Amino acid sequence: MDLSDLVIAEGMISNLKATSKKQALQVLATKAASIFSLEEPVVLDLLLERERLGTTGVGNGVAIPHAKVPGLAEPRGVFARLDQPVDFDAIDDQPVDIIFLLLAPEGAGAEHLKALARVSRMFRNGSLCEKLRGSHDKTALFALLSEPAEPTAVA
Secondary structure, rough: OOHHHHHOOHHHEEEEEOHHHHHHHHHHHHHHHHHOOOOHHHHHHHHHHHHHHOEEEEEOEEOOEEEEEOOOOOEOOOOOOOEEEOOOOOOOOOOOOEEEEEEEEEOOOOOHHHHHHHHHHOOOHHHHHHHHHHHHOOHHHHHHHHEEEOOOOOO
């Protein structure tokens, strides 16, 4: 699965302005609800509930908040590059400036986990993260995230 299977051009936020994790999640929930025809309060509640289980700040300035949402037909994503990093209670205690919101259908099992693993692998690529941080254009962000995954070498 490529990220191009999850994101659409309308799902790019190139300069999210937020001063807290909750505010960032609010903006992302609103955006996701708008473009995927979901109920914004439901999306936000599910994201906040997931954060209470443990942070989705995975380190190196990246967070991957995720939830299973009723009414969604397939996994979908929203990407945001924050204007200023925010405290996300990340595992490395560093603030977050890149967020990939991953939403999956309510009944998704393995599909959700595969998507989450794919997103996580992609954002471990330091070069990609630097390119994303350097771009302030939604079209460029979408192009970077839509590039096909490079095949993994088998040793």
